Amino acid sequence: DAKTTQPPSMDCAEGRAANLPCNHSTISGNEYVYWYRQIHSQGPQYIIHGLKNNETNEMASLIITEDRKSSTLILPHATLRDTAVYYCIVRVYNQGGKLIFGQGTELSVKP
Amino acid sequence: GAVVSQHPSWVICKSGTSVKIECRSLDFQATTMFWYRQFPKQSLMLMATSNEGSKATYEQGVEKDKFLINHASLTLSTLTVTSAHPEDSSFYICSARSQGQNVGTQYFGPGTRLTVL
Numbered sequence: 344d345a346k347t348t349q350p351p352s353m354d355c356a357e358g359r360a361a362n363l364p365c366n367h368s369t370i371s372g373n374e375y376v377y378w379y380r381q382i383h384s385q386g387p388q389y390i391i392h393g394l395k396n397n398e399t400n401e402m403a404s405l406i407i408t409e410d411r412k413s414s415t416l417i418l419p420h421a422t423l424r425d426t427a428v429y430y431c432i433v434r435v436y437n438q439g440g441k442l443i444f445g446q447g448t449e450l451s452v453k454p
Numbered sequence: 455g456a457v458v459s460q461h462p463s464w465v466i467c468k469s470g471t472s473v474k475i476e477c478r479s480l481d482f483q484a485t486t487m488f489w490y491r492q493f494p495k496q497s498l499m500l501m502a503t504s505n506e507g508s509k510a511t512y513e514q515g516v517e518k519d520k521f522l523i524n525h526a527s528l529t530l531s532t533l534t535v536t537s538a539h540p541e542d543s544s545f546y547i548c549s550a551r552s553q554g555q556n557v558g559t560q561y562f563g564p565g566t567r568l569t570v571l
Contacts, residue, residue, distance in 0.1 A: 379562075386458075386547050386562035387498070430497070439511065440551065441488060442560055444498040 345445030346370060346433040352449045355425075361418040363448050365431030368412045375434045376407060377442060378416045380427040387430065390416065421452045456482045458550050460563035467538055468571055475533045475566045477548030483528035484550035488560065489521070492545040504531055538570045 348366045355361040367376060375394050379387040391398055391405045393414070398405045404417040418425055430447040434440055457480040467473050477487060486505050490498040502518075504510035504525035512518045520542075522534040531550075535542055547565040551558045 377559075381498075384545070384565070384567075386460075386549075386564045389559055389561060392559065439486065439503045440558075441500055441503055442549075443500060444490075446497050 345443050346374075346435075347431045347445050349429075349431055349445060349448045351446060352451070354451050354453055355418075355421045357423060357452055357454050358420055361416075361421040361425065361450060361452070363416040363418075363429050363431070363450065364413065365415070366413045367431070367433050370411055370433050371436060372411075374436050376405070376414050377432045377434055378403070378405065378429065379432065379442075380425075380429045381447070382427045390429075392434075421450075423452050423454065426450060426452045456480075456550070456552070456559075456561045458484075458548065458561045458563040460546075460548055460566050462566060463564065464567040464569075466569045466571065469539050470537055472534055472536045473538055473568060475535075475546055475548075475568075477531045477533070477550070477563055479529050479550040479552075479561075482550075482552045484531070484552055485528065486551045487525055487531040488549040488551075489523060489531075489533050490547045490549065492547060492565075498547060501533075535568065538568070540570045543568055543570045 377392040378390040381387045393405045407414045428447040432442045461476045489501045492498045501516045502510045502512045510523040525531040548563045549560045551560045
């Protein structure tokens with residue numbers, strides 16, 4: 344079973360920041376948080392991952408709370424092309440490192 | 455990011471036939487590959503994990519004799535759906551990782567749409 348919970352859907356205005364929350368209260372100390380997104384009828388696209396520190400790359404920023412029980416993915420300036428389902432995944436430690444997908448958040452960016 | 459390809463991108467077959475789907479890591483060596491299935495409006499469901507040169511490990515409820523997985527090289531894994539039936543119609547997605555189980559990022563292929571008539 345997925346170790347994360349996310350809101351099923353969110354809206355965001357084009358050009359504004361999109362903040363996608365994720366709860367992972369049962370995460371273990373050595374388990375990473377990964378974010379992927381899936382645009383309709385395509386394979387998931389890797390966005391970012393982190394362990395305990397905040398991370399930033401060219402696509403997004405990842406903010407992880409100090410207790411690691413939740414995180415937020417931030418898309419700083421959302422565009423229409425960012426409309427997708429966003430998955431927050433806790434990578435299972437020592438089980439082949441497999442990624443178990445939850446239901447994700449369907450983000451709609453509106454003009 | 456690394457590139458993973460799948461072939462074919464879509465396939466239609468008759469009930470009772472077998473279908474093979476290929477997954478290739480194009481610019482890295484994949485020590486581990488994963489196969490997922492996704493039904494309409496649902497999330498991805500992990501079917502199996504395969505390490506190069508080893509037998510695949512199937513998730514609970516996935517029939518290993520129906521979904522044959524071969525990971526013969528560090529850049530190629532195949533999924534064969536044997537004796538396909540309409541209920542096997544789905545979006546099959548592979549994923550590849552270059553490093554050990556607790557490090558390295560998984561990259562996903564574009565998926566293969568299977569329709570069984």
